[in-house]
Amino acid sequence: QSLKKYLTDNSFKTGEPQQLRLAMEEVTGKDWAPYFNQWYYQGGHPILKITTRNGENSIILNVAQIQDSTVQTFQLPLAVDIYTKNGKVRQTFQLNKRNAQFMIPLPAAVEFIDVDPEKTLVGQIQIDKSDADYLYQYEHAPSFANRVGAIAYASKNPTNTISQQILTKALADTDADLAATAIQGLDLSNPTVRKSTEKTILTLAEKSEASVIRASAIQKLAQTKDKKYKSLILNAVNDKSYMVIASSIMAIKSAYPDQLQQSLKRIDPDATEYLKALITELSKS
16 A cells, blocks of 8 residues: 555656655555665665574573674564473564574473564575474475575585485475475485385385476486486476476486487477577587
8 A cells, every 4th residue: 555655646756765665654654764774775684693502491592693793783673483391482672782692481392493484574584594494494494495495505515314304294385386496305315215215216206296396306306317217307308387498398307318319309399499509509419
């Protein structure tokens, strides 16, 4: 409503920030000057470094604003979800100085801390997390952003046992892009990982309704160069998805290069035209 009023009142005119602020104040009945002063007229963004330590029946949260000294000290709310065996508790604090400390009384030991759980902070948060923290984050604090973070961490540390657990669980993620990312993060050269995930990846390659998952699974299976997947990968050039077809021909180029030219002839003409640049590049050598 505020934007509608601003655009209506200033249609066919040159707009200014102050006019937007006034429109927002008129619609909401609130003072927006502090917001504009901090986020529009002054530069920079907050960088929060957060450390924790356990107190007696409590946890102590230290929050430091470590952005450059030439950048303002921000005043902003910071929400924190604290997970214990009894469930989740949310606390919201008001930051207004460079270094702040908050004590949170708790009836049980802390299992995980999720800072800015809604991921609305326009800034950076630095907090040390263990491998177990990322697993807990994926399993028990499964917002989209938290799942992205856990999968990204696990993909960068694929030899870690807990990372392998995260990626294996993420094969069944409800978001297709995240499941596809998890597939790519798995290291099938590791016998333990291959044994525990290969069957699932094959099923995804054959039956997933999401083209991004089928494409990712085909690429991953091709990396094994196992002949038992040859038929699946060669036949994928006839998939209904251009993404899967592209994945298939790249996999063929990598695992079965002697089959590439014959496979290219089997691709639908429309798909061939759509993937012309990729096909040209793969055919060069």
